[in-house]
Amino acid sequence: MCINCKERYHQNELHRFQCVERTIRTFRGVGRSFYICSDCMEDAKLPKSLARICKTDPTSALKMLKEIVENG
């Protein structure tokens, strides 16, 4: 389920991440993870959703997500 829109999708339509010590990163197979659907990757509400999940602020959350997307 996508953390932003709460819709259910197939796994291949979702991006999987995890939050470790308030840092968002690509899921590496260990620990808790969360999903964001492709549509929500550009959603205006996403920073707030991320901030809540990762216990950080929306600006930092968006910055971390963008770095992950840009660096692959």
Ligand SMILES: [Zn+2]
């Ligand atoms: Zn979504």
